[in-house]
Amino acid sequence: MENARPLPSYLVQRYRGWKATSYANNESWYRRLSDEGQHPRAMIISCCDSRVQVTSIFGADQGEFFIHRNIANLVPPYQPDGNQHGTSAAVEYAVTALKVAHVIVMGHSSCGGVKGCHDMCSGAAPELEKKSSFVGRWMDILRPGYERVKDIKDPIERTAALEKEAVVVSLENLMKFPFVASEVKEGRLSLHGLWHDIGEGTLEHYLPEKGTFEKV
Amino acid sequence: MENARPLPSYLVQRYRGWKATSYANNESWYRRLSDEGQHPRAMIISCCDSRVQVTSIFGADQGEFFIHRNIANLVPPYQPDGNQHGTSAAVEYAVTALKVAHVIVMGHSSCGGVKGCHDMCSGAAPELEKKSSFVGRWMDILRPGYERVKDIKDPIERTAALEKEAVVVSLENLMKFPFVASEVKEGRLSLHGLWHDIGEGTLEHYLPEKGTFEKV
């Protein structure tokens, strides 16, 4: 692998600052985490978006959350076809090996992936329709959500509704994984849906009895 | 979706603390991030492991890193076959839409996914060989790495070497994506490989001229 480069110096500097403060002050905890392995309380499925940091919002200490991040915080349908499914592997590992108590799916405002899905489904982004578009094929997961919001007139409202559908569709897909459904039914696992507004700093959770998102 | 539950109260409490402090003190920055969209400097591909928090190690503030996290920080081979490839979609979005300047792959010590791959490849984990094992099929990506370390005698050394192979294999796979290779060649993108020891708090980077990892 001749193409890699050393770590940029500004990150070396930051790492050293972390080592001399956060690590130094918590060394015994890090050593214990290393010796005993992880026992996370929850899995969080969140977007790769650089503006959404669940670790910051939830004051996540090392060891507390098993975090999977992908484009638009999506869980694909259950497809045990022998192909590579990174998200399904993460869910399987969290639920069957780590036995987390919660799976939390968190969406967010101005999501580029959801915007792309919206444009693709409404015919405005033909390049995303191509077989070779990884983003397009990934966002196909959200097509059922688009069907449910496509009649909303206002385009801004429609996109925001689709961001929330990315959470709901993922929760629906999660329940199709047999190992998720059985744990939920036996009361050992609960699922949670969140939507975060980056600019306002607000957080909404999905309330199943109402079928809507409400501010926490 | 009747199975979701409200956000656990301990997380509601932490969110409220974050809103009253971090958000309140940076409100203007969050609003700007929301208005202008993200301009992250780097993409980081890291493990879902709850003990590995790159945002903490690199003092990452909101907006700086586009972060994809999956089991064992793997990048699969380039397969534009029309199937869903979440990691490939994240790489495509970061490099072609966000035009990040760096892609950093960070592995870590005592990685459960790598351990599973090791056991599977050495015949000790037949359950991971099944077509229906999402973790097993995902860890197939690392099989070429296992071939390169399998003759290491000491099992602990062998597993650690395989953790570093997870980084090297991913960097190799990254270079097979045409849009990655062309940006690297034109000097607009650089790739970086890291390995982090959770217990010791150390960080090693891959130095291509030596073909080994060294402490930063």
Add this chain to the structure above:
Amino acid sequence: MENARPLPSYLVQRYRGWKATSYANNESWYRRLSDEGQHPRAMIISCCDSRVQVTSIFGADQGEFFIHRNIANLVPPYQPDGNQHGTSAAVEYAVTALKVAHVIVMGHSSCGGVKGCHDMCSGAAPELEKKSSFVGRWMDILRPGYERVKDIKDPIERTAALEKEAVVVSLENLMKFPFVASEVKEGRLSLHGLWHDIGEGTLEHYLPEKGTFEKV
């Protein structure tokens, strides 16, 4: 312009070292910064003093802070009189064109400019009173601050208090710029006051509810 001279060789050497290391390792980032322009998160107004390096204290990497440095980190009153106001131009550019989210004013210990203001206001530096003294006229900006500290008995305490007044007076003046005040009111811009002790390495921030500086 016949009076310029080539760059001193010790600086040529350092530049070449930087080019071969920091630049080479971050080439892709520098190219992107050049192509896309700057999107700094904050403006920092700091002193020219060679001992105060905010880039070092805040691990500032290229592109993150728009930095204006003048004698005693002062912002003059709002005077749209058609004359040349370099500091006001820098503030105007940062807030209206770059739309920074924060303006941070950082003062420091043993500030020569503040010392000069103190001596001038207390009658001990008649040469600074002259119309032709650029430093004297510049330090006139801090005269309202001197009025607030002049009754402090201990001369060392009095000068230190005046250093902090240089920050407070600047923050007050900033709020008189209409484009600053409106952005602050709309939550898109926040102002911050800091004072740094060079010898002790400490940092204090201004807390408005208390009206005092406290260690961070």
Add this chain to the structure above:
Amino acid sequence: MENARPLPSYLVQRYRGWKATSYANNESWYRRLSDEGQHPRAMIISCCDSRVQVTSIFGADQGEFFIHRNIANLVPPYQPDGNQHGTSAAVEYAVTALKVAHVIVMGHSSCGGVKGCHDMCSGAAPELEKKSSFVGRWMDILRPGYERVKDIKDPIERTAALEKEAVVVSLENLMKFPFVASEVKEGRLSLHGLWHDIGEGTLEHYLPEKGTFEKV
């Protein structure tokens, strides 16, 4: 001053990292700098642009450079009219009080201020012509430079030439300050002009015998 806010937490964290590493490792030097005052070797006049960090390029240690940064690294004409001239105050302090041996003016590629001056002088930016435009009035300093480049046909070449004129005009203005001219004549002070290409990482210095900039 009720409008200030505490320091954003991400900067608090970085400061603490700096304190525990850079400061801790150089504590004796910082204490000495504090006790003995500054004795900088050179004054650098550089742009506020967040992408230009002379401290990084020249490996500047604390205490080595007295740094003034303003929009487009300009020195205004000598005007001892009793008004506030921040740049002139900085030059006066560096040359007469600190007795620096070098004054270095460093321009750079894709300078927003120079671009604004170009647009204003060519009639394309009437808003900068207003008496109330601080940026416009500040960029008036560069008008004599525009006259010398306005006949260059290619607009990209013309703007780049104007960036270099910002350096030359500043060097010319510097020589009009009596205390600068006399020190230069007596061989105690030398002036230097630089232009830095952000994307390419190159550095050019002004060679008076040729009247042009050349790569160092």
